[in-house]
Amino acid sequence: MNAHRRSSIERVWKTARLLAASLCVAAFFDADPADAQDYEIWAIDQGTHKVHVYNSDLEEVAQIDLGAEGARVPHMIDFSSDFSHAVVAATSGSIVVIRTNDRAVVAQLQTGPGSHMASFAPDDNAILVAVIGSGDVEDDGKVVEVTADLDAGQFEIGRSLVIAEDPMVQQASERFGDIGAVCQEFSPDGRFAYVTLGPALANGGLVVLDMAGFQLVKAYAPDELQVNCGTMPTPDGRHMIVNGGSADVGVWYALDMSNHEVVKQSDSRGQDAHGVWATPDGREIWMVNRVSSNGIVIDAETLEISAELSDLGKTPDIIAMSPDSQRAFISTRGPNPVTAAHVATGETPGFAVVSIPDRTLIEVVQPAEGNDQSDFHGIGIRVLP
Secondary structure, three states: OOOOOOHHHHHHHHOOOOOOOOOHHHHHOOOOOOOOEEEEEEEEEEOOOOOEEEEEEEEEEEEEEEEHOOOOOOOOEEEEEOEEEEEEEEEEOOOEEOOOOOOOOEEEEEEEOOEEEEEEEOOOOOOEEEEEEOOOOOOOOOOEEEEEEEEOOEEEEEEEEEHHOOHHOOOOOHHHHHHHHOEEEEOOOOOEEEEOOOHHHHOOEEEEHHHHHHEEEEOOOOOOOOOOOEEEOOOOOOEEEEEEOOOOOEEEEEEEOOOOEEEEEEOOOOOOOOEEEEEEOOEEEEEEEOOOOOOEEEEOOOEEEEEEEEEEEOOOOEEEEOOOOOOEEEEEOOOOOOOOOOOOOOOOEEEEEEOOOOEEEEEEEEEOOOOOOEEEEEEEEEEOO
């Protein structure tokens, strides 16, 4: 696979943080699981400001102390298409770019308070950052573009858009709450970015950003879409899955990416729908509910719920999956959530290891066991060369 991800299944690998850097699609579907590429698990403890790196045998092989770099509360992680770089958004106000082969921090840029998620564009030439904003400033949520030259190791802040100032949102401003940008995902061709709003569900909604003009082409207020969290393109590249949740709500939608219209709405069969992920084999989409500690399996072709997940550990949050579609790695929250006071209070901060075929919990890995400040959130898979 190259940096341009020419096929939709390659895009699924990227958006699931599981893009195999040199597998062709046909070989992927025909490969024996034993021949699948090796990988690492990168799990973020936002309570201790560290990235914990584990190999596929669940042995810790490295720690990256982002707090020592001044990046406090690292929240979400994404990888470039060739897995040479990772980007981590820290809610203290910055993004950190890490060269993965030696775990070196090669750039840190100030993108704004509440920098919640950063992700590489499909061609790796840019990083888009969703910024919630400051809690004491209304409607300062924004998206920030960072230009990226991976070969030269150069990263610079480019365009930005305060979402509340876009004409499309201003036309319906009375229907939006305090706007903050939460999470985003690109369409397969990189033309559009789907950005969820929040973080509270009452302040949620969804906007679609045209990357060419860096302006909105669609805006859904929270009374139209109860969305404040996950984004995930379907493996066929036709639909974008988005979800939302609270202590009482778990809901998800599918949008047709050809026109950004909603074609399906469904219940997540739990409370606080959050992480969503497609299996690398393209067959299933998993979604978890933090408060009710359960989840669902969505058939990637029909978009119907095909199974329920009940054996996930306490407070399942963000999902990543092994390249052979055998294991899901799901972050689990700590007893003292640091990003906000909310109902997703956990007991075993770390990540759950779940069998995808059996849908059963294998174990929960706790890198900082006994530390009541530990609070895991972001997690990703780095496929090894």
